[in-house]
Amino acid sequence: MNPELLVAFVAFAFVTSVTPGPNNMMLLASGVNFGVRRSLPHMLGISLGFMVLVIAVGLGLGQLFERFPALYTALRYAGGAYLLYLAWKIAGAGAPQGGATASGKPLTFLQAAAFQWVNPKAWVMAIGAITTYTPQENFLVNVVLIAALFALVNCPSVGLWTVAGSLLRRWLEAPRVRRCFNIGMALLLVASLYPILADVQGTLS
Template sequence: MQYELVALIAMLTSVIGTPGPNNIVLFASGLGRGYRRTLPLLLAINAGVTGIVFAAYLGASYLSKWIPVIEEYLVWVAFTFLIYMAYSMWPKNETVATEKRDEVTLPALNMFFFQVFNPKIWVIALGVISTFHATVDLLTICIVTLIVGIVLNSLWVIMGGIANSISDTSERNISKTGSLLMLLTAVYFFVY
């Protein structure tokens, strides 16, 4: 089982650590809010991803037949949701006061539920389950997914925080940057 565990970690690292909607959102949030204030968002994303892996494990054979059929619809729902999130992040006034900063950020619950519509997560979940379900138990898969996700996603938040600390950018421009990154993430769905 140790070889399977190493292979599972390697597979998850290669897919969770790469740019995608979750990591772009976490980078933008780290850019504007820092690690501690982004932690609820990071945990919500990883809880959602682990939940999708759990669901995929329970219905892998059934889901693998239907995911290609509904993938196009998932892309459109995800695209629409990302556009909504980008709009909600864009600053509404000329100034964004520090105490109002949370109004231009994404609620963690939105990102938790977004995982249901994120085609990349379904592809990851089905890939992990179809590869490892016979040799690694469900609890281990879910725990490893959660740990790898938290570690790698934390790196994206930290990179956003570092980018913020070395730049001389106003909070309004940070909010605009996060919103534009979210729009680019929406475009990603059509390129990927």
């Protein structure tokens, strides 16, 4: 990978990682409800789970979905259903009592990693990284390199949303305010699904 392509890819990875989407909406809510430290497994699960997804796409999983569109349709429905479930959990997260952390638990490492496989935005990012920025020469080596670089850029990028959430905690101490925030985040999470699904359909068509 030449320096020009590397710089372009890092910019792509940063912009796609830091812009709003299901992962970042959930991390913002997690930062508010649980703080940065308890949200670290969630952040790492996103980055490492996405790295594995990029490698899988590079090894041919994307082509498999092109050959069998019904598989991808099923994945989209599963992703939408799981995202609705996560939105429901966020909406129902309790407000802290006496300065303690919110009731419930943040997403675990494995839960966050598994979510990448049903996250429409993650598929758009992975397919874009492989089709646009991965040189054909020494393709498999470059796939691993692209996946690792994406994870390195992704983790601090999504972490900004967790930090932003933790900074909002002091203004959201009142149970009613926290409840309204969580419901708002849940609605934004659901709303983020529509344009992403449209982008995915266009990418795979």
